[in-house]
Amino acid sequence: MRIISLPVGPLMANCYIVQEVPQGPALVVDPGGDAPAILEALKDAQAKEVAALVCTHGHWDHVAAAPDLAREVGAPIVLHEADLPLFLAGGGASWFGLPRPAFPQPDHLVKEGDQIALGCLTFQVLHTPGHSPGSICLYCEEEGVLLDGDVLFQEGIGRSDLPG
Numbered sequence: 001m002r003i004i005s006l007p008v009g010p011l012m013a014n015c016y017i018v019q020e021v022p023q024g025p026a027l028v029v030d031p032g033g034d035a036p037a038i039l040e041a042l043k044d045a046q047a048k049e050v051a052a053l054v055c056t057h058g059h060w061d062h063v064a065a066a067p068d069l070a071r072e073v074g075a076p077i078v079l080h081e082a083d084l085p086l087f088l089a090g091g092g093a094s095w096f097g098l099p100r101p102a103f104p105q106p107d108h109l110v111k112e113g114d115q116i117a118l119g120c121l122t123f124q125v126l127h128t129p130g131h132s133p134g135s136i137c138l139y140c141e142e143e144g145v146l147l148d149g150d151v152l153f154q155e156g157i158g159r160s161d162l163p164g
Contacts, residue, residue: 001121006041009033016147017041020032020119025049027118028069029138029147035065039055039072051118052108055150057132058075058083059162060091060098067103076107076138078116080127083134084109086164095163110136123147131158 004017013032019025026047028116029039042050050073058079066077079087084116086092110116111129116138116144131150135158139146150158 001140001145003145004041004045006034006038008037008094009061009064013150015065017045017047018118018147019045019047020121022046023048024119025051027052027054027116027123028075029054030062030149031065031069032061033064035068035072038065038069042073049073052076052078052116054078054116054138055083055087055106056137056147056151057135058086058091059132059150060093060096060101062149063087063091063103064093064101067101069105070107076108077104078108079106080125080134080136081109081111082127082129083132086132086134093160106122130160132162133164 002019006015008015009032016029018027023046053066094100110125114125116123123140126137126150128135128137
């Protein structure tokens with residue numbers, strides 16, 4: 001597995017491009033902004049396709065580029081069902097004084113125990129509410145990798161004082 005970390009958007013949230021093998025299909029996890037930079041990173045990684053755009057939660061800094069990327073690469077947007085209202089309301093951008101973007105209905109709503117496949121790799125969906133009602137982590141047992149969005153930070157935990 002190859003993981004490319006790309007800080008995106010005004011808050012420099014981590015977006016991850018996860019590939020089963022170099023030049024293989026990819027997942028884009030937390031496309032929080034800067035769609036052109038994410039597309040360039042996908043091109044540099046020689047990703048032959050994007051299997052899904054997975055949002056670990058519905059906050060705008062983790063979903064802002066998802067609609068543009070979905071149109072560009074034809075990949076489905078994946079989100080936990082409990083964050084659907086947040087996502088459709090623009091991800092809370094208005095809490096930060098930003099314009100409320102219009103987001104489409106996600107293509108796939110996931111819940112605890114669902115799996116997301118990437119070639120031979122499988123990511124288990126772990127529902128980890130606290131940062132938002134629908135925060136998820138993606139765990140790949142084969143590789144011992146956990147992608148956690150804003151649930152955990154280096155030497156700390158993500159904010160749990162936001163609405164919801």
